[in-house]
Amino acid sequence: MAHTRPTLVFLHGFLESSEIWDDFLRDFPPHYRTLRPNLPGYGPEPPPAPDCSFEAAANYVQAQLRAEGMHEVLLVGHSMGGYVALAFAEKFPAQVAGLCLFHSSALPDLEEDRERRQRNREFLEQHGVAAFTKEFLKPQFSAAHRESMEHHLATLQRIGAAVPLETALGSMEAMAHRPDRRSVLEKATYPVLFIAGKDDKAVPLTKTHEESLLPDHCTVLWLANVGHLGFLERPTDTRKAIEGFAELVFGK
Template structure:
């Protein structure tokens, strides 16, 4: 892990492996760069892979207050400056997808292409917003561990909740390392995020939309919000997979990213 100082009070940690075209992977809520441990060797054999910990997660610093998606996108912009990377492919899982869309809106010139992995361009629904406040209350009153114990199993396909107990426990251990103020800040930031479907519709960059067939978090009506096929959009559904494709089906997950990059290297945003 490399720790790259963003300011006098905030540090963003990242793992940097491989050589070649740079790709950045952003983890989901109460996750860290370790979510991608199984696919990192596959991807880093072909590309330079940068895997940061978002603010308040993993080894990165936590701050108080609401973590707006725009703020997290700007954190990444500073990280890329520090690493002297002008253009990258950017892929975001769940929360990381919301950050990816904010980055595509604010720092589009830095992208070769991007992807949403088990994520959506749509904002929270009314019940979703209520659920964020419930999460904040749970963390404030009970701490991060009980919240993570309840959250993580729901991220896996129902069929995998018995057969992948080791991976569920692995994801829980990662979640326990999330700073409570980071989990609270991100929950409030996700609650406030705007509809960015218009960003997906912009045809100047290639976009990957990767979904899990059995994902109970990103339901079918929210996975592919652009109903008409568009030349710049690639849609992939992983069969039998829930919200955690990088753990539930790592080879298929990595293959989808590799296929997308290979099809668009040297074209999107170049």
């Protein structure tokens, strides 16, 4: 049975799960339907994903939509979730009503990015996922929030520590070798929203600025004192931005 309420699909990032959206969506307008799947290999006590590619994840999301009777949706992808959203938009463009890249990018890794991921991979293999989260997560917050958001950091570390090592390594491999998907933005027949933190070390502002010029219809929300986790660092502003974007995409 098809659903008539406009639908937004929220896709989590690396070492995250659908739980990251719980507080963010608690007061989301009820006339929208929201779907927040755990990507393959993620979520409470998951088995490792047999295929951690973003193309496989896009197929998984499409199967979830089909099972729920959903067709045209607005995709919101945080970080790695944005890579999945772009893969989905490439494979199933007719199902995309709008695309929000939430601290994410269509650009592939540069050589220095791959070298960093290789160092991270070696750390993961030697020390495990729980130890890696303690090194990896705190720098994702803006320095303006690192001390005041220790409770959020603890939650993210708990979620990340539950991710199987094989999934973490597979996701890292997929990120290192993901293709250039700027063509998805260039061909987009739907509106695109970028949410960018001015203190985001993972997605530099120059990347977002370059990519924002590609779609026919694009909006960028630039946020000062925000790193890579705007849904925690500035939840009210980022939620309002997505609500406003949904109104643009679906109409009031």
